[in-house]
Each structure stands twice: as C-alpha cells, then as structure tokens.
Amino acid sequence: MTSVLLQNAVFGLLLGGLYGLGAVGLSLVFGVLAVLNVAHGELIMLGGYVSVWLFTLWRVDPFVSALVAGPVLFLVGAVLFRLFFRRLVSFAEDDRIKTSILIGFGLALVVQTLAILAWGADERAVTPPYAGTVMTMGTVVVPLSRLGALGLAFLVLGGVHLFLTRTRVGTALRATADDEQGAVLVGIPIGTAYLRAFALGSALAGVAGALVSVSDAVSPAIGLHWTLKALIVIVLGGMGNIFGTFMAGLFLGLAESTSGFLLGNAYREVVGLMLFLLVLSIRPRGLLTRS
Amino acid sequence: MLLEVEGLTKTFGGLLAVSRVSFRVASEEVVGLLGPNGSGKTTLLNLIAGALHPDAGQVRLDNRDITALPANARARLGIARTFQLVRTLPKLSVLDNVLVGRLYGRDGSGLEAARTESLSLIASVGLRDKAQSPASQLTLTDQKRVELARALATRPKVLLLDEPLGGLNLTEVRAAVAMLRQVRTSGVTVVVVEHNVQAVRALCDRLIVFNYGQTVVEGGPDEVLAHPAVIEAYLGKSSGSNLAAFS
Amino acid sequence: MTGRRAWLLIALGLGVLAALPLLSTGSVLTWGFQVLLYVALAQSWNVLGGFGGQVSLGHAAFFGLGAVVTRMMWLSGHPLGVALSAGMVAATVAGVLIGAPTLRLRGPYFAIGTLAVAEILRITVSNVFPEVSTLSAPALASYALAPRYLLALMAAALSTLVAWMLTQTRFGYGLAVVRDDEAVAEAVGVNAFRHKLAVFVLSSALAGLTGGVFGYYHVSFYPQFAFSPLWTFDALLITFFGGTGTVWGPPLAAAVYLLFREVLALRLVELHVLVFGILFVLVVLAFPGGLLAAWRALSAGRVRQTHRS
C-alpha cells in the first residue's frame, strides 16, 4: 500500500515537472503583456511535433530535440506576436485580456487544424533506445527518461531565472511586468520587451512539448489539455516567481496521481480542476494577479 | 433629517482616506464639499452611494440605516450620483443612457412612460437634438449633462455630484451652473464636491471643508470661505478666487 | 424596416421554414436542421456573451446536460415533451449552481473558470457513461427527420425571440448597462449580479433545450461528445462572426458557417474549421462588431457617398 502510494507520488512529481515547465511560459507572457494566450497548449503540441519529426526522420534524441524546439517555437512566437497580439498592446488592460482570450482561442483552432492537415490526427510517439529503462530504488521504480525530462525542465527554468535576474534584457522584462508605465518612463522599449517575452514564453512551450514527447504520445488534440494544466498551475502557484510556478506544477502532479490512486484513475483530472475552482472561489482574482 | 452620516471611516491598505466624518443634510438643502485633492471627498461620496462600504460608521436616509445596503438598493431608495471622471455608456444612445435611470430608479416607470419622461429630461438639460446619438460622440460638457439627466431620471431624494464643473471652459461652466440652479429650485437635495469657489458660493447653502479625510470647517459659504484656516490651507495667502488652481 | 412590415416578413420566413419538410427531404432538410441547431446554439451563447457581456467558455456543459438528460428520459420511454423539459430543467438548475460562483470571478477568471467547470463535467460524464448511446431498432425504424427539423426550428426561433426581447425590455436595458459599466448600473439601481445570474440561467436553459434537440436527433453518439468544448467554440465563432449582441447576426453567421462547411467538406473535412478560425481572428481584430456591423459600416459609407454626389 505505502509502496504503491510512493510509486504514484513519484510518477506524479515526474509529470508535475512538465506541468510546471508548461505553465511558466504562459505565466511569463501574462505577466509582461497582460495577454492570456489560450493557444499556449497548441505551442506545446508543436514542440512535441518538432521532437516527433526529428526522431522519425533522423532518430534525433528527444532531449536534443528539446533544445531545437525552443528556438523553433521562439520564432513561431515572434511571428504570432507580430501578426496578432501586437495589435492588442494599445487596448486597455481589461479589453486586452478579453480579446487575447478570443484570439488565442481562434489561433488554437487554426493551429490544431493545420496540425491535423499536415500530420494527421493520429497519436505519435518517440521511442529512443533507452525508453523503458528504469532505475529501482527499493520498491519504487523511476523511468530514466522521465527523470531526465524533469532534470532538463529544472535546468531550463534555472536558465530562465538567471536570464530574468542577471541580464539587462531580462531585467527590462521584469520591469515591464511590474509596472508598464514606469518601464516606459525609464526608456525601456516596450514593444521589444513584449515581443521578447512572447517569443520566450513560446520557446518554453516548445521545450515543454519536446519533453512531453519523451513520455507521452503527441497528437494535434493535446493542446487544450496542456492549456488547462498551465492555467491551473498558474492559479495555484501565483505569478512572477518561476520556482513558485514550478512547485505548483509538482504539487498538481502529486495531487493528481495521489487522488487517481485513491479515487480511481478516471477522476484524477477532476481533482486538479476542483483545486483550481476552490482557489478561485477563495480568491476571485486568482493567486495570479499582475501587480 | 434626510441624509445623515455618522462616524464614517474608510481605509485603503494603511491609508486613512475618510476618518470619522459626521454631518447631516436637511431636505432641499444644497451642501458643498471642499478640500484639496486626495482629501477623501470622492471616497465619501462613494460611501454614501454604496459603491464602497465603510470600515466604521453609519449612513442614514430618512432616518433609516442604509449602511448595509448595496449601491443599487440605495439608488432605488433615492440616492443618485454623477462621477468625477464622467461615465456615460459610450455605445448606448443618449436616450438609452438616461432611460435606465428612469426604468430602475425610485418608482421606476414602464417602458413607454419612461421613454417620454427621459426625453423631457434630456430636453431639460439641453440635449433634445442629440437624444438618438451615441454618447461616445458627445463633448465632455454634453456627457456631463447626460450623467446629470441620468441621475435625475432616478428621481433622487439626494443627488451626489462629484466635480460637475471639472474640465469645463468658462462658457460651459456658466451654462452648467445655471442648470444646477434649476435642479436646486426643483427641490432636489444636493451634495456637491466642487473646487470652483464662485460656483460653490452661488449654489450652496452650506459648506463642509475636508482635509486628510476629516472635517475641518463647516458653515455658511461666506463664513467658511472667509475662515482663516480655509484661506490658509486651500486658497493661499493671496486668496485667489478659484480653488481649482491649487488642486 | 420597422413595425408591421418586419413582423410580416418574419412570419413569412418562419412559415417558409416550417413548410420546408413538405417541400424537400434528405440532404436539404438535414442541412436545414443543422443550420437551425447552430442558430439556437449560437443565439443561446449570444444572450449571455453578447447581450450580457460575460464571455463564458463553458457553454458546452449546458448543451451536454440537455442532450444527455433528454436522451435518457426519451429512450427510457418518457414522452418527448417531458424529456425535453427535463433536459431544460437540468441545464437551468446547473446554470444556477455554476453561474452563482463563477460570475463572482473577475477578469479572465470567469472565462477560464467556466471552461474548467465544463471540463470537469465532460470528464465525469465520460467516466460515468463511457458507452455509446444508440437508438433501439424500433426507434430507428420509426426515425423521421421532419419532427427533428421542426423542433430545431422551434429552438432557433425561441432563442432568437429571447435575444430580440433583450432589445425591447427593461431587463434588456439593465443588462446592457451591466455589460458596459457595472458601477453605473449599480448607481442607477440595477442589481448587476442578479442580472448577470438571470441571463446566465436563461442562456443555460436555451443551451439545454438545444442540446435536447441534438440528443433527440442523433442516431448514436458518445455522451461525452455532447460536452465537447467544440460546442462552445462553434457558438463563439458564429456569434462573433455575426456580431455579438445583435439579434440577426448569429442566425446569418450560422447559415454562412454551415454553407461553408458543406462546400469545404467536399474537399477536406477540417478545412472549414481552418477558414473559420482565421476569419474569427480577423473579425475579432478588425471588426469587433462582426459581420452585421461591417456590413452596416460599408453600406452606411455607400449611402453617405451617394448623398454627397
């Protein structure tokens, strides 16, 4: 009993790391731009396909693909920002959020449909030679590829943290998130900051997507699932703190796997959504608030 | 007493915006609220209208404690207001802006009657020809007229006006003062926040001066405006005639 | 176009639509059914999102409840009227239970909160009723399209009537003010929360009825399919395309949408979603008023020009 529980907890944490990584990009974009990109999950899906294709064509290892998916999605994000979200910048904050939800929702449909047209609706998997290799610790089994994914997620977040705190560009992004007008006043080119934040958020989605492909199947339909997870994590974890978001991801993974074990697997998703509603009903503005 | 405010207190975070304010307004009286920017005048109006709820104190209308009532219930009991930053509904026509006041306010009318009554109110604030235009197309002074008509459409017992002359030019101020005089003669009780001293003198029966969320001086206009503390604090030693210049 | 002439035209239109089953069968009637179903679906969302200004992403929950409850009641032998009413009641009750807490959420949280609730329901339904629901052999033998079509017509007409009433009634005026500025609404005596809740429940009831029509129409479907977020997305797409908060925009857009779908589906099933997704984004960015507003703006421009010349 305890060992099964422990085993579940381990799987929950391993999955939770991906939830965290998936959410950080969305949180960054919302924090800096006040744009809620509900097509974030579709960007994760695209990152997954980068890995799937690199593997199918050239047997590229998914961990290497993750480092390719980041830059690729960075470009995709930059293009999406230029085409669609840049126009929202002149909107008042309330309108901006509302309209961005609608645009993200339209984009989600478009990206998902394009993916179906291009690659079909089937689920695809990446199977590197070490897939299935496990590490045994007492009675608990830890799949190495998932452990690696968690490790890489952690590394990437560490890198982003350093970027945001130690570089000029990163500091400018944080300043914009803190106080937009103030940022303008001290001469931060706000349009560039927006573009960078959006592209960086998309790049993080790309990395997350490639890491998802390590352990899960990828299909055009997975976007909404990942958007929802990211939203839940952000509401649970609050905003502006990368490691807070990451911890919330781990917590959600743990909560899901534990409740899946206790209530039956069919209800594990419901638990996360319930937590989300619970937090919202206690704090109607969410833990996520732009300062 | 028509309106009584007793010990009203409101803090924002650590900031004491309104502090133990008490005063009474008799029926058909016109009371002016003066005070520098940030002294808590708008907050006080919000507390009376129910847009904010106080940390302590009471608001009574017709001797009834209404402190716990939400804004919409107070509006139906007869408290109407305008906003410091004008808040017309830009997408709706002037008529529809005013109509909701008549439909939902104190003893609201049926749709047809409300329409007729609203049109005559719109005419009385001088916007007869613009009744069908969207509010977004109006000038500031016209938007303020719409707000006034909308407030009057609720048939208020007490009308709260927050800087009705703010942002208007000299001609517009004259027209607006004339209009407020009309409101006064029609028997509505008014509490008005205004920096324009001449207008305040012309309109008000009584003035209350605020600073740092507290009442400083209260009394008839001549008496209050001549009070040394008021001159010192708000008019400056040279005694300019317009408070707005110092705010 | 006002007054009696408009009413005459509407009555005539309804008459023609009601007579369609006499004139045609098969594919045209099926298409007609779908248009009317989507008119009802979009209009039920428009009542809340367009007229009420509350952008809910959980609309599918109420459509799904109506579909599943109606279907179960009907298949277990209750008269159709009872089954449809039960579906509507279920959606209405759910509207109160879900609307009351989510309408207190601010900003984007209402949208994502309603989406979360709908997903919870969808997942729960897929767990509790995993089996496909198929009509029995006798029900299949007596299956006729005409009554389904007429029911859809009724749902479409009813939801459009409700939308129209919102332009004509005290409640509708109050709601418009709540949508545009809640502080002003409260200041003139409108209870903002009660208006939002009322319109949420109204919208849920209409979605439940529409779902019921769907549940009665389909030969076989998985219960969870009726809860798919696609129903919400279709409703939004059509409403924004036609013009939020307009009476005739959504019906017009529903017809265009399904015409598109019909034509494009000949080539590729997914193509219409792509085309409409792009159009939707463009409309949101460029014509926030939708098809109707764009048309009015264009024709007003033309009128002004002819006056000048």
Ligand SMILES: Nc1ncnc2c1ncn2[C@@H]1O[C@H](COP(=O)(O)OP(=O)(O)O)[C@@H](O)[C@H]1O
């Ligand atoms: N909603 C609010 N949140 C926080 N502080 C507020 C809020 N409204 C007003 N204040 C503060 O309360 C004080 C009084 O403001 P206000 O009532 O607007 O003054 P006045 O109308 O006299 O200029 C000011 O310091 C202002 O910054």
Ligand SMILES: [Mg+2]
């Ligand atoms: Mg003020």
